Amino acid sequence: MGEQDVVKVAESYYDSREADQFYLNIWGGEDIHVGLYPEAGGSIIEASRATVERMASKLDGLNPDKRVLDIGAGYGGSARYLAKTFGCHVTCVNISETQNQRNRQLTDEQGLADKVSVLHGNFEALPFEANSFDVVWCQDSLLHSGNRRRVLEEVARVVKPGGEWIFTDPMQADDCPRGVLKPVLDRIHLDTMGSFEFYKKVHPELGFDEVEVEDLSWQLPRHYGRVRNDLQTRYDEIIKVSSKAYVDRMIEGLGHWVDAGKKKYLSWGILHFRLKA
Ligand SMILES: C[S@@+](CC[C@H](N)C(=O)[O-])C[C@H]1O[C@@H](n2cnc3c(N)ncnc32)[C@H](O)[C@@H]1O
Numbered sequence: 001m002g003e004q005d006v007v008k009v010a011e012s013y014y015d016s017r018e019a020d021q022f023y024l025n026i027w028g029g030e031d032i033h034v035g036l037y038p039e040a041g042g043s044i045i046e047a048s049r050a051t052v053e054r055m056a057s058k059l060d061g062l063n064p065d066k067r068v069l070d071i072g073a074g075y076g077g078s079a080r081y082l083a084k085t086f087g088c089h090v091t092c093v094n095i096s097e098t099q100n101q102r103n104r105q106l107t108d109e110q111g112l113a114d115k116v117s118v119l120h121g122n123f124e125a126l127p128f129e130a131n132s133f134d135v136v137w138c139q140d141s142l143l144h145s146g147n148r149r150r151v152l153e154e155v156a157r158v159v160k161p162g163g164e165w166i167f168t169d170p171m172q173a174d175d176c177p178r179g180v181l182k183p184v185l186d187r188i189h190l191d192t193m194g195s196f197e198f199y200k201k202v203h204p205e206l207g208f209d210e211v212e213v214e215d216l217s218w219q220l221p222r223h224y225g226r227v228r229n230d231l232q233t234r235y236d237e238i239i240k241v242s243s244k245a246y247v248d249r250m251i252e253g254l255g256h257w258v259d260a261g262k263k264k265y266l267s268w269g270i271l272h273f274r275l276k277a
Contacts, residue, residue, distance in 0.1 A: 006146030007095060007122055009189045014096035018246035023074075025238060026231050030077030030106060033140040033168060034223040034268050036216065044226055051139070051270075052078045055166055058212065058272050059135060062086035069093065069133040069158065071123040071151070072141020076103035076116060082137075083115035091133075093121040126154045133159050138167035148194050149202055156206045162277035165208065170220060171195045171267040184260045187253030199271055208273035220268040221261030228254040 013019055023032045028048035035047025036054060055078075056062065064087035070079045073092030083090050094100050100118050107116045121127050123138075124147055136155045145151050155165050172181055172193040185191065196213060203210060231238060231251055239247050260266050 003124070003146040003150075006144070006191065007124065010144040011095045013189060015098040017098075018242040020098050020102075021241040022231075022238065022246065022250060024102070025241065026234065027227055028077075030075045030080070032074045034170065034216075034220055035226075036219055037222050037226070044223070044230065047223065047226075048077075049081070051168065052081050055137070055139075055168070055270055056082060056085070058166060058270065059164055062088045062135070064088060066134040067091070067132065068135045068137055069126075069128070071126070071136065071138045071155070072144065073099075073103065073118070074139075074141075075099055076107060076118060078137065078139060079103075079116045080107060080110055080112050083112050084110070087115070088135075090116050090137075091128075092116065092118045093123060093126065094118070095120070095122055123154065124150045126158050128158045130157050131160045134163050135159070136163070136165045138169075140168055140170060142167065142169045143171075143190060143193055144188075146191060148198070152202055152206055156208065156275060159275050161275055163275050164211070165273045165275065166270065168268065168270050169194055169199075171198075173217070173265050173267045176265045180263075180265055181260060183253070183256040184266070187250075187256060193266075196267055196269070196271075203273050207276050209276060211272040211274050213269060213271050215267065215269045217261070217264070217267040217269060220266055221258045224254050224257040224261060228258060 028044045031048035036050040037047045066088040068082055068088050068090045070090055070092045073079055073094045076092050079090040079092050082088055097120050100120055103118045107113055136159045142148055159165055172195050174195050174197040
């Protein structure tokens, strides 16, 4: 697939009614990312929020003077959490206008319209001047890029010198055998995935210092397994708002992710960098 095709695929995938209803009702409400689950279980919504809290705790004191950019922001759950908790201003960029509309509506309803702005845009060509943000944030969105290095170059351009860049990403394991991820990639129409090795190599080339890379890969099969179980439990309800074909495909596709995660072919974690001052 060409790079522009990859962007179009992500846009039409997340814009579709079937995906919108699935992510909204099953994945984690306002959050569409891997959660952090305690050993004993916990709900998808609580686990998803725990990821946001843990990422925020790693940053250098967010406050009302800080400007944060969330790229691939989904329904904006993290942006509203950061704005509500720390008073900072958060700009959301997302290629899906379906999600952006819901993001604006939720932001208005929660009285945060002066703190959270929502823009339609592609993270491979960010619509901002250089040195615009204190923090750039991203959760489980870089997997959708056909040119991850380009996204990281854009982050390095728009973050201020000394500013922070923190993200999570479902990745392939550094030692993943060739070819085994095909069914995993097919679920959401991906060509390739990043890896810890790739990110650790590219960031210094772009002027970033590593602050911390936290490998939390075991959470990935746990999360995908929980989503799959909930989808099976609420099958009759969800096929009415999404579609039977979509839900059946998703149950099968999520199974491939759980399987690959358990075999340690997939990785996931929180990666935190700082642009040299
Ligand atoms: C798994 S969702 C994560 C959403 C959000 N970060 C969260 O954690 O709730 C992936 C997101 O990446 C967005 N996305 C994919 N490709 C993009 C691109 N080229 N530019 C901007 N956003 C993109 C999708 O529209 C979707 O909102």
